[in-house]
Amino acid sequence: MALDDQSKPYFKFVGTRPKRPDGIDKVTGRAKFGADSYAAGMLHGAIVRSPHAHARIKSIDTSEAEALKGVKAVVTRADFSKDIKFTSGKDSEHWNVLENVMADEKVLYDGHALAAIAATSALIARDAVKLVKVEYEILSHVTDVDEAMAIGAPVIRKGASDKSVPSGLHENVVSYYESGHGDVETGFTEADLIIEESFKTEATHQGYIEPHACLASLGSDGKGELWCTTQGHFSFQKVCAALLGLETSQLRVTASEIGGGFGGKTTVFIEPVALALSRKTNRPVKIVMSRSEVFRATGPTASTSMDIKIGMKKDGTITAGQGTFRLQGGAFPGAPGGMTAMCAFAPYALKNVHQIGYSVMSNRPKQAAYRAPGSPMAAFAVESVIDALCKKLDLDPIEVRLKNASRKGTKASYGPTFEEIGLVECLETAKSHSHYKAPLKKGQGRGISCGFWFNFGGETAVSLALSEDGTVQISVGTPDIGGSRASIALMAAEELGIPYDHIRCTVADTATLGYNEISHGSRVTYATGLATIKAARDAINKLCKRAAEKWGIPEEAVKWEDGHAVPSGPNAGDFEPLSLKNISEKMGKTGGPIVGHFEANPEGAGVSFATHIVDAEVDPETGKTQILRYTVIQDAGKAIHPSYVEGQFQGGAAQGIGWALNEEYIYGSDGRLQNAGFLDYRIPLASDLPMIDTVIVEVPNPGHPYGVRGVGETSICPPLAAIANAVSQAAGVRLTELPMSPPSILAALKAE
Amino acid sequence: MSNIHVNTTVNGDEIGFLCDPRETLLDCLRDKLSLTGAKEGCGTGDCGACSVKLSGRLVCSCLVLGAEAEGQEIETIEGMSRDENLHPLQEKFIEYAALQCGICTPGILVATKALLEKNPDPTETEVRYWLAGNLCRCTGYDKIIRAILDTAADMREAS
Numbered sequence: 001m002a003l004d005d006q007s008k009p010y011f012k013f014v015g016t017r018p019k020r021p022d023g024i025d026k027v028t029g030r031a032k033f034g035a036d037s038y039a040a041g042m043l044h045g046a047i048v049r050s051p052h053a054h055a056r057i058k059s060i061d062t063s064e065a066e067a068l069k070g071v072k073a074v075v076t077r078a079d080f081s082k083d084i085k086f087t088s089g090k091d092s093e094h095w096n097v098l099e100n101v102m103a104d105e106k107v108l109y110d111g112h113a114l115a116a117i118a119a120t121s122a123l124i125a126r127d128a129v130k131l132v133k134v135e136y137e138i139l140s141h142v143t144d145v146d147e148a149m150a151i152g153a154p155v156i157r158k159g160a161s162d163k164s165v166p167s168g169l170h171e172n173v174v175s176y177y178e179s180g181h182g183d184v185e186t187g188f189t190e191a192d193l194i195i196e197e198s199f200k201t202e203a204t205h206q207g208y209i210e211p212h213a214c215l216a217s218l219g220s221d222g223k224g225e226l227w228c229t230t231q232g233h234f235s236f237q238k239v240c241a242a243l244l245g246l247e248t249s250q251l252r253v254t255a256s257e258i259g260g261g262f263g264g265k266t267t268v269f270i271e272p273v274a275l276a277l278s279r280k281t282n283r284p285v286k287i288v289m290s291r292s293e294v295f296r297a298t299g300p301t302a303s304t305s306m307d308i309k310i311g312m313k314k315d316g317t318i319t320a321g322q323g324t325f326r327l328q329g330g331a332f333p334g335a336p337g338g339m340t341a342m343c344a345f346a347p348y349a350l351k352n353v354h355q356i357g358y359s360v361m362s363n364r365p366k367q368a369a370y371r372a373p374g375s376p377m378a379a380f381a382v383e384s385v386i387d388a389l390c391k392k393l394d395l396d397p398i399e400v401r402l403k404n405a406s407r408k409g410t411k412a413s414y415g416p417t418f419e420e421i422g423l424v425e426c427l428e429t430a431k432s433h434s435h436y437k438a439p440l441k442k443g444q445g446r447g448i449s450c451g452f453w454f455n456f457g458g459e460t461a462v463s464l465a466l467s468e469d470g471t472v473q474i475s476v477g478t479p480d481i482g483g484s485r486a487s488i489a490l491m492a493a494e495e496l497g498i499p500y501d502h503i504r505c506t507v508a509d510t511a512t513l514g515y516n517e518i519s520h521g522s523r524v525t526y527a528t529g530l531a532t533i534k535a536a537r538d539a540i541n542k543l544c545k546r547a548a549e550k551w552g553i554p555e556e557a558v559k560w561e562d563g564h565a566v567p568s569g570p571n572a573g574d575f576e577p578l579s580l581k582n583i584s585e586k587m588g589k590t591g592g593p594i595v596g597h598f599e600a601n602p603e604g605a606g607v608s609f610a611t612h613i614v615d616a617e618v619d620p621e622t623g624k625t626q627i628l629r630y631t632v633i634q635d636a637g638k639a640i641h642p643s644y645v646e647g648q649f650q651g652g653a654a655q656g657i658g659w660a661l662n663e664e665y666i667y668g669s670d671g672r673l674q675n676a677g678f679l680d681y682r683i684p685l686a687s688d689l690p691m692i693d694t695v696i697v698e699v700p701n702p703g704h705p706y707g708v709r710g711v712g713e714t715s716i717c718p719p720l721a722a723i724a725n726a727v728s729q730a731a732g733v734r735l736t737e738l739p740m741s742p743p744s745i746l747a748a749l750k751a752e
Numbered sequence: 753m754s755n756i757h758v759n760t761t762v763n764g765d766e767i768g769f770l771c772d773p774r775e776t777l778l779d780c781l782r783d784k785l786s787l788t789g790a791k792e793g794c795g796t797g798d799c800g801a802c803s804v805k806l807s808g809r810l811v812c813s814c815l816v817l818g819a820e821a822e823g824q825e826i827e828t829i830e831g832m833s834r835d836e837n838l839h840p841l842q843e844k845f846i847e848y849a850a851l852q853c854g855i856c857t858p859g860i861l862v863a864t865k866a867l868l869e870k871n872p873d874p875t876e877t878e879v880r881y882w883l884a885g886n887l888c889r890c891t892g893y894d895k896i897i898r899a900i901l902d903t904a905a906d907m908r909e910a911s
Contacts, residue, residue: 023846026854027838029789029829033855036788122779123772207889209793209801210855259791259855260889291794482852482890643849647891651852654892678798678887686883686893 013493014706017643018500020486022257034213034229034256039284042215043072045277046125047270047287048115048132049297050107053363053671054141054154057105057134060115065131070124073280074132076115077104080276081245088159094242096332100366101243101272107136108156108331109363110672111296113269118277118285141363141671145305145328148172148362156331156361172361174329177338179414180322180354184309187320187352191311195388198307199381201720201738202664203300203328206370207655207683210259211289212298216274218244219282224251228271231261231479232518236268237510243272244279251275254509255479262655263369264299266518295676299368300665302327302335306381308344312389316400320352321345321413325378328360329367335359336367339454340374342414343717344382346452347401347423347609349410363671369520371652372453372713376659376720380738383449383721388734397448397725398431401611405450422635422699423450423609429695430611435631444617444628445729451610451717455710456521457602457703461514462531464492464539464596468588470581472496474535475508476528477516482651482712483644484524490640491529491706495536497563498580514599522710525640526605526701531598533705539596546583546590551575604703605710610634612653612718616726623746625661625727631693637701637709648711650692656719658684664739760821762787763831771818777811778802780818781828789829789858793887800886803859804828810866812885829858832865841865841903848899852890860886864900872908876901 025031062074080102084094103114115132119125140154147153148170155171164176188194214228224246230236233255241248258265270287277285289298305326311319323344329335337357345353357374390397405427410418430436430448440446463475474492478484485505493500517523544558547565551558557572558565564577587594615629632649639645662682666674675681700707720738728734733748755770762785769784776795781787781804790813793799797812804813805827832839841861844850851857860883867874867882874882879900880893888896 017849019846020849022854023851024838024842026851026857027842027845027861028833029787029858031854032788033791035782035792038783038786121772123774208853208855209799209887209889210791210853211793257855258853259793260853262889288792291796291799483849641849643895644852647849647852647895650892650894651890655889677796678794679796683887683889684892685887686880686897687877689880689893691897692892692894 011494013490013500014638014640015642017641018486020483021489021505022485031257033210033259035288037215037227037256039215039217042284042286043118043120043277043281044122044125045116045118045274045285045287046122046129047113047273048129050103050112050114051110051672052107052136052138053110053143054139055107055136056139057103057107057114058137059135061133062115064133065117065128068124068128068131070120071117071128072120073118073277074115075273075276075280077102079280080243080272083245084242097239097268098243100332101269109365111293111365113297116273116277118281143362143364143667143671145303145326145360145362148328148360149326149358156363160333160361173358174333174361175337175359177341177357179341181411182352184320184322184352184354188311190319192314193389193392194309194311195385196309197385197736199384199736201304201377201380203303203364204370204659204663205295205300205681206262206264208260208262208264211291211294212270213288214271214274215284215286216271216278217284218275218279220279222246222250224275226251226253226271226275227256228253229256229258229265231258231265231481231520233479234477234510234515235518236271239268240272240275244275252509252511255507258479258481261481262371263373263520266369266520267299269298291678292676295681296673297365299366301370301373302329302367304377306377308381308385310385310389312393314393316395316403318348318350318404321348321350323355323382325356326358326360327374328362328364330364331361332366333359333361334367336374340378343375343452344378345413347406347450348404348413349406350413353413355413371655371716375451375453375717376656379449379451379717380720380724384724384734384736387447387725387728398427398436401450402427418607420699420702421607421609422697425697425699426609426611426633426635429633429697430613433613433631433695435613435629435693440615443730444615445726446613446615447722447725447729448611448613449718449721449725451714452607453522453714453717454607455526455605456523457527457605458517458521458523459515459601460527460531461516461599462528462535463513464532464535466539466584466587466594468585470498470579470584471502472498474503474505474532475512476505477508477513478519478524478528479507481519482648483641484528487525487640487644488528488532491532492536495533496540496580522712523605526704526708526710527602529640529708530602530704534598535596538598539594542594542596543580543583546587547578549590604701606637606701606703608635608709608711608714610714610718612722614722614726616723616730618727618731618745620749623742623749625740625745627657627690629690631695632715633695633697634711634714635697635699635709636711637704638698638707639696640708642696645696645711646694649694649715652715653692653719654684654689656716657689657723660720660723660738660740662739662741756819758819758822760823761825763827773819775818776814777816777818777821778813780821781813787828787830791855791858793855800863801856801859803862803886805862805866810863829862832861839865840907844899844903848895850891850895850899856886856888860888860896868904868907872904874904
């Protein structure tokens with residue numbers, strides 16, 4: 001998208017920190033989240049889930065459950081669309097979603113849904129679940145990625161692989177990616193030191209505090225309403241309609257306030273089930289997941305096994321980088337093997353680079369996106385090896401990264417050539433930051449790491465309507481997952497030249513706007529922001545036209561300046577400026593409503609980089625790691641609402657700290673998840689963390705009118721490696737597996 | 753199973769409701785009394801999103817049975833500002849951007865108000881440990897802690 005007017009000399013509203021429009025709702029308890037909706041005559045749904053990692057369903061007997069007083073309906077796979085068939089490879093998108101929502105012939109992981117019940121109360125529905133009798137033929141299972149790829153591993157599903165997979169690989173490998181440039185073998189011969197190391201990371205969960213929840217109403221005429229917590233209600237509309245065999249437009253989906261998503265609320269789980277139960281009972285049905293259901297059956301991130309080999313000269317020049325990334329994505333295709341490989345070496349301008357990514361199936365829940373899917377793990381492996389090389393060659397880790405850093409014009413490790421990017425600026429900021437120079441005590445270590453994410457644009461529609469009192473309402477189709485309504489209103493204020501408080505930004509339902517891609521890929525402030533700016537400009541053109549008509553001069557002779565239509569120059573005539581309010585209060589009589597629109601796919605998202613610095617202390621007696629100080633430095637392009645940009649930086653760092661030190665999916669040899677609760681799956685507490693300092697670097701993205709780059713995901717890419725590097729210095733042992741929990745650190749210390 | 757009639761006081765108002773003996777106080781607040789400000793994040797007392805005060809004590813309402821509320825006084829997030837003015841903590845949370853998604857916010861505000869009533873001048877460490885039972889996944893707690901310390905300072909000055 002060509003944007004000719006990026007060089008705005010200064011901003012009046014953008015870059016300020018006004019109160020968010022939904023602030024009072026959120027601090028008073030009034031904000032309505034997924035589980036906060038009720039309907040007259042509503043039933044409650046509950047789901048029957050497999051206790052086995054892999055089993056054939058021989059029979060399901062629901063008679064006892066149905067006989068329980070208050071039970072109104074039971075649904076199984078038979079209650080969903082018969083038109084969705086399994087085909088091999090990538091064409092099975094809807095089949096895969098349906099198979100995960102409701103198992104057919106086999107259950108594929110502990111927690112896999114296979115039936116559901118609607119009853120007059122949640123207690124009765126849960127009681128009825130226990131009365132459903134399922135006969136299983138237990139099959140052998142596999143949950144580890146390396147084991148799932150090995151000869152003899154149980155096949156999760158025949159024919160699931162796509163055409164990218166070379167022959168000879170296990171059928172659980174469902175996708176293969178390979179790229180690079182130069183010749184790594186030549187590169188390694190030029191190196192003074194080569195380090196080769198293998199790494200593993202366990203699956204972690206997005207850990208949003210709000211469980212999945214929805215309220216569905218569907219009639220036998222195929223017309224329905226769905227209220228749900230989601231990152232993308234338009235996508236939910238499309239997928240639910242397909243799974244239920246409905247016409248998309250007959251299902252209206254409204255997004256509730258969303259209590260955290262981080263990628264995990266980009267896909268349907270209970271929503272099609274609630275719709276099926278509603279259709280069968282002709283009553284509204286509400287389903288709310290328990291926390292253990294969230295852990296057992298919704299998207300953790302992929303677990304990984306990775307091999308890295310990097311060669312370096314004595315002066316710090318990286319001569320070659322090679323990586324193999326195996327990603328376990330649960331019982332369905334889709335693990336981000338390719339993206340992991342693409343991100344791995346992206347921060348560095350390498351002459352010789354080669355990367356391979358495998359997406360592998362196993363008997364675990366289907367992985368879902370989690371903030372820059374794949375990139376944090378890749379960074380953990382690559383940045384750990386770079387750190388080890390720096391240590392052995394006695395080089396400063398920031399200087400080495402600066403020496404090899406990608407910049408404008410670099411041919412990226414994954415193919416394209418970078419435009420304006422801010423990695424060097426991040427590294428320079430880190431180098432001169434007081435944190436990097438602060439002294440460390442014995443037993444403490446400092447780690448740094450870079451991180452990279454692509455960012456994304458995607459389908460976007462925005463409508464911006466003027467009211468007669470001169471205020472503006474904006475309808476967007478991207479759920480607000482972290483304060484985006486404030487940023488959107490700020491950008492509209494900037495364009496229109498009216499106060500921030502005169503604008504209200506609403507997340508509209510699917511009946512109100514054209515299709516909007518999910519709130520993912522760090523796209524909202526970028527794409528919905530760009531769409532809002534364009535919609536405002538569309539409205540401004542219409543306002544200028546009304547002024548031109550009033551003044552009797554050509555449209556081209558009117559321009560918009562600081563919230564007013566003014567003659568474009570002395571030749572245009574001498575007229576009093578007309579404010580937005582002056583024009584809109586008469587719009588009914590001068591041609592009707594004034595609404596600005598934008599509907600397109602913004603394609604200039606602009607990649608982003610970050611550098612993190614972390615100090616850690618390891619207790620040699622317990623193996624416990626304490627994070628002492630943390631600094632996030634990241635390129636935001638242009639920070640629209642700096643407080644929420646800082647919030648994204650801090651939140652990503654905190655999640656990364658949890659991933660590095662505590663969080664993991666623990667499976668028993670029976671294939672059952674052993675820690676499906678917040679007590680045993682421990683996310684960081686307030687008492688675990690220090691303040692998280694932030695520095696916002698601004699290297700404008702040429703693909704956005706104000707230079708915005710997405711910020712939500714890049715912030716989780718460096719922490720795993722930065723902390724591993726700090727722990728390595730503090731404890732004197734390098735950990736190559738995550739999490740670096742106290743027992744694993746103790747074991748490493750003992751092995752020394 | 754027959755329902756139990758419970759008489760209680762919620763945010764100063766006398767209220768009665770019928771509940772199943774197995775229903776939690778959280779279920780009752782949300783489903784019987786339409787007070788949905790308290791959230792169920794875990795149902796096991798780990799996340800604190802359902803924090804309320806029960807006769808002066810900070811509790812996870814998911815760990816209290818509805819029937820136990822008989823004769824007690826309950827304070828929820830809905831009672832935190834009784835007129836058009838927000839509580840200083842609520843004001844400061846908005847000003848500091850101390851919330852992103854906002855699902856943990858009611859519980860954290862209720863818990864923090866209870867802290868400041870006990871200890872008007874907490875250290876950063878005291879705030880962090882007091883809130884160790886309230887999970888926030890979005891913010892990394894930084895802006896929450898700053899907002900609380902600043903509110904406490906303001907409230908000390910005002911009193």
